[in-house]
Amino acid sequence: MCRVSPPPPFDALAARRLREALGMTHAHVAHGMWAAYGLRVAPGTVAAWERGEAVPSAGELPALAGALWCAPGELLAAPTTLREHRLARGLADADVARRIGMDLASYRRAERTGDWPGDERQEALLGEVLELRPAELFRLTGRAERLARLLHGAVTTRWQAYSRPVAALVAMDRERTDTALERLHGGYQARMVASLSWGEGGGATAAQDAGRRFLAELVDRFWAELPP
Incomplete structure (x- = not known):
């Protein structure tokens, strides 16, 4: 059985704004797709794309971008896959x-x-x-998961023990990665100290929640902490 690929993450609002900026109608866009790419699309289909009622296929997207004089990426939401x-x-x-x-x-x-x-x-x-x-x-x-595991160990124990494996995984100079690891370790430990100082009150719960959020964001925080 042939699997059908999911549609691209189409940005309907961007398509409408680009068309209006060019002073084009839906019929103009449909004609442009046919004239330049040989794809016959009804003006009503173009309108449906802009309303979010349908999305162009992977084959229709480049033709639509060509008709709107833009790159395909300008018609997509932030890609994730x-x-x-x-x-x-x-x-x-x-x-x-x-x-x-x-x-x-x-x-x-x-x-x-x-x-x-x-x-x-x-x-x-x-x-x-x-x-x-x-x-x-x-x-x-797929390396983000491995990096997350290493970073978790680095911030919860001695970050120096993870210096070499982290640098090897990201293929960067250890001086840069060590700086990021030290900053991450300090940030997490500060949150843990805060949770202890609050005892059993509501402040402790808030500090513990902050610590859990910090751990969940480790990979993003690592890239942000890397020196230029």
């Missing part, structure tokens, strides 16, 4: 697979399952092709 990042760049899966040196079947499986099968070189190329920030690349290739 590997497939969504690819669509935001207006790339076909075959193009990405070729540019990172991965067979197409493996790349498609990575998009479908979220399990990244590539090596370090392919991962680095993926980041370049899709213009991913380090934090995004880590999450999309």
